[in-house]
Amino acid sequence: MFIKKNFWKATTAFLLAACISLGYFTQTSYAEEDLMEFAKKSGYPIKEGYRPKASIVIDADSGQILWEEQPDLSWSPASIAKVMTMYLALEAIEQGKFNLDTTVTATEKYVNISQIYALSNNKIALGVDYPVRDLFSMVAVPSSNVATLMLANLVSDNDEAGFIRKMNEKAAELGMTNTTYFNCSGAQISAFGGFYQAPGIDPDGDNKSTARDLAILTYHLIKKYPDVLQFTNKPVVTTMENTPYAETFETYNYSLPGAKYGYEGVDGLKTGSSPTGGFNYIATAKKGDARLIEVVLGVGDWSDQEGEYERHLAGNAILDHAFSTYEYKKLLSKGSNTINQKEVTLEQDFYGFVKKDTEPNFTLADGKLSLKNEHGQVSPKIPARSVQYQESNSKETDGSSTKLEGKKTVPSSSTKKEGHNYLVTGVLTILGLLLLILSKVFRKRIAGVRRGSRKMSTPTTRLLFILGILFILSAVSVFIFL
Structure with a gap:
């Protein structure tokens, strides 16, 4: 029953990974649309x-x-x-x-x-x-x-x-x-x-x-x-x-x-x-x-x-x-916000440029919230747009979580099972990385043939890219759920 239940969890995670990778590929293609x-x-x-x-x-x-x-x-x-x-x-x-x-x-x-x-x-x-x-x-x-x-x-x-x-x-x-x-x-x-x-x-x-x-x-x-x-x-x-x-x-x-x-x-x-x-x-x-x-x-x-x-x-x-x-718009409002699974309080409204019909991604570091951008900043001397924040830490939640973990019963075969999971995770990760590298290599070759153009995708590079992402996210699902 335990294996069956977690098999469906892993399968669901795999399908979610497929949706994420396909969505990511679509966005990448749009960003690299030919001039x-x-x-x-x-x-x-x-x-x-x-x-x-x-x-x-x-x-x-x-x-x-x-x-x-x-x-x-x-x-x-x-x-x-x-x-x-x-x-x-x-x-x-x-x-x-x-x-x-x-x-x-x-x-x-x-x-x-x-x-x-x-x-x-x-x-x-x-x-x-x-x-x-x-x-x-x-x-x-x-x-x-x-x-x-x-x-x-x-x-x-x-x-x-x-x-x-x-x-x-x-x-x-x-x-x-x-x-x-x-x-x-x-x-x-x-x-x-x-x-x-x-x-x-x-x-x-x-x-x-x-x-x-x-x-x-x-x-x-x-x-x-x-x-x-x-x-x-x-x-x-x-x-x-x-x-x-x-x-x-x-x-x-x-x-x-x-x-x-x-x-x-x-x-x-x-x-x-x-x-x-x-x-x-x-x-x-x-x-x-x-x-x-x-x-x-x-x-x-x-x-x-x-x-x-x-x-x-x-x-x-x-x-x-x-x-x-x-489009340039308000991305976050002053006050309490949940960013990257953390509760933070912003000192002021946060504005920025994002692609239309997409959700912005943020980074939290050194008390500053910044907007993630696929192309980055024009110069490392020019910092990304940011806003000060304060993080709300819940000690009670951390304590209860530790307490529950302390009560967990560990089966006698856990060492073997964990070793197997690590092996499967490692193999899937390596395969995923190899496929991503191959997709990059093929795209560079295509860009070399099309002189003066940006890296372009083909059905082959697209398939390699998606499979690479799927393997890596499957490795994550195996490690978490099994």
Whole structure:
């Protein structure tokens, strides 16, 4: 009777394991949905040849990753390098070194740089005083190289090599572990016709970064200096207004509302393109209480200027996927909650991003409750969103449990029976792990065949994965019930 009863318990556990593993597989497949497929569904189809080499989307408030593909691929960010220059300029303003009304006088050197046709620029007139606020607009919208150098030299007191070292030091401080700067603007120093001098810096060096690192930079930029968006959120800007030197520029960020591929909620931030980097894009977008940061790198090829537009179709598709897949909402209420079979009291309501139509999972550690996320945080230096809690321990329950265990009668054959259970559990666990490893191996091989794509599943990898989970959970059921 005892064996029959527990056999049905084990069978029930096995069926539950099947349901859990199938549900887990469905969620994993959804998380790894192919970019080209969901782009087509979103209404922003990506043409073959214009798939981004790397991309990432994070929650601008917590650093939680919502989407990623090749986030650590080393890439030339081109003019996106100007974002670090703006960061350091805003930091200098915060430190009181100058303000937005401070002016930089145009020297002959700056006039000469402004006339280099191969560089993106704007007109600079000799002897004219250019306010910092206008330099910011020139950097952000027409991506002016001369304005970028004028801003960098203001920060560094004309120590051009020192400013580049400062860029790399700040990158390291922020946790941008795969970023190296060789210039302040994205254009190689050698392209400035000798007017940009940085002793000790390779003049032909090409800046390198990753989608993850650029997302980290933008996260800190928006956190510390949210007013930067005033320079990036308009489709058309005019600099030096009410002066003879006024210029009007249309943005290269075609995802801004009012621009060619306007997407609701986009309010910045910077584009970049170059022969080595193709077409790149950082976007910030806000809907309701949710703000996202997106980085898209390597769309198309410099020889085909269509990539300038296609990067925004790709960016819109990825943003739309993140907004439609996730929702920001209250996950737990202040007060008493049961989390992971523990009674805890939260000091305040807890909000976060979760996939729609799914139940959130949490971790409890060191007095903090955090949201579990399949993709993790964009940087280990940015902690997951959390809330303080206090745990309610019931000593009476623990004591009664110990007392009941003390009364348990142990059969004389228990040692043999336990040894048999351990053997069965061990065998099932090993088989399960082997099947999971095989499913990963096959998926990697498939990903290798489909160059540039994420790991994809097939009926074979799906079966191996499910069987692996079933074996492992069956091992658990044998250990518990038999």
